[in-house]
Amino acid sequence: MEALSIEGTAKTPSVKFDGQEGVIEIKGRSIPENSIEFYKPLVEWLEEYSKSPLVLTQVNVQLEYFNTSSSKCILDVFKKLETIQKGKNDVIINWYYEEDDEDMLEAGEDYESIIRVPFKMIEIVE
Amino acid sequence: MSFDVNEYYSRLNGGDVLMAFKGNISSELISNVLEVVESRMDEYSESSKIRKKVYNVLVESLQNLYHHIEVLPPEMEAVFDERFGILVVSRVDDKYRISTGNFISQEKVDVLRNKIDKINSMGKEELKDMYKFILNHQRLSDKGGGGLGLVDIARKTGNRLEYTFEKYNDVYYFFNLDVYIDFAQ
Incomplete structure (x- = not known):
């Protein structure tokens, strides 16, 4: 299936969803006033991908900031990944956070406690 | 006697102010404010930890305003703006204050007051549980608001949400919210 690629802006993250490689990346800032519109194509892409996913899907989430409007949409993305995991294909979510950014680490742990997909917390040391 | 919004704004807009604005709260305004405050914090050579906290809390505060602001009737719009709000970011003692x-319409005051009081009565773990519950169970509104903003602010700052409701006229109150972020974390 076709890859999904979106350039980042001051309020929205860059997105690279590659179905051939099974690699999904969300990077940057996610602080739009209304995040539904931005995340809709991401969730739709995953819906399609989940019909025939790779044996292993690697997810890299490296956000500098995200707002509470985005937090629900990110959960929707993760819930789609959970259905892939339930279908006996592996998914791993790599949650990146900058050194000292305890809030971002904690946000990752919140998701980890809600979503039944293995998380790996990765500290970015400058 | 009706609450004097301008006098209140002048009172806030003194001392070590990074950014002050009163008027129409739009998406473009939010982008501009974020850009200005981010560069002002660079001037203070603030640590990345505090800078991020202030930025995060500022985003939520502004977007709370944006999502909840009430369109004012013509006679008030003539004095203020249609989507009128106030924002002041300053440094007070050893804290950032947003x-x-x-x-706010009179009939909405009690619901908001109760919500803030409830948040203020909660400890760190309770706030975490409340955040996760709302995240997992409540849908986003059409405007993209999720009812999580105040809980998130309380969690990230670890401080009480200070607020007042001042009577403006028979229909409206003026809601003021002060959020504090400690310099030392």
């Missing part, structure tokens, strides 16, 4: 203000 103050926001907006008009």
Whole structure:
């Protein structure tokens, strides 16, 4: 299936969803006033991908900031990944956070406690 | 006697102010404010930890305003703006203070007051549980608001949400919210 690629802006993250490689990346800032519109194509892409996913899907989430409007949409993305995991294909979510950014680490742990997909917390040391 | 919004704004807009604004709260305004405050914090050579906290809390405060602001009737719009709000970011003693203000219909005051009081009565773990519950169970509104903003602010700052409701006229109160972020974390 076709890859999904979106350039980042001051309020929205860059997105690279590659179905051939099974690699999904969300990077940057996610602080739009209304995040539904931005995340809709991401969730739709995953819906399609989940019909025939790779044996292993690697997810890299490296956000500098995200707002509470985005937090629900990110959960929707993760819930789609959970259905892939339930279908006996592996998914791993790599949650990146900058050194000292305890809030971002904690946000990752919140998701980890809600979503039944293995998380790996990765500290970015400058 | 009706609450004097301008006098209140002048009172806030003194001392070590990074950014002050009163008027129409739009998406473009939010982008501009974020850009200005981010560069001002660079001037203070603030640590990345505090900078991020202030930025995060500022985003939520502004977007709370944006999502909840009430469109004012013509006679008030003539004095203020249609989507009128106030924002002042300043440094007070050993804290950053983010103050926001907006008009709120009288019938909504109690619900908001109760919500803030409930948040203020909660400890760190309770706030975490509340956040996760709302995240997992409540849908986003059409405007993209999720009812999580105040809980998130309380969690990230670890401080009480200070607020007042001042009577403006028979229909409207003016809601002021002060959020504090300690310099030392």
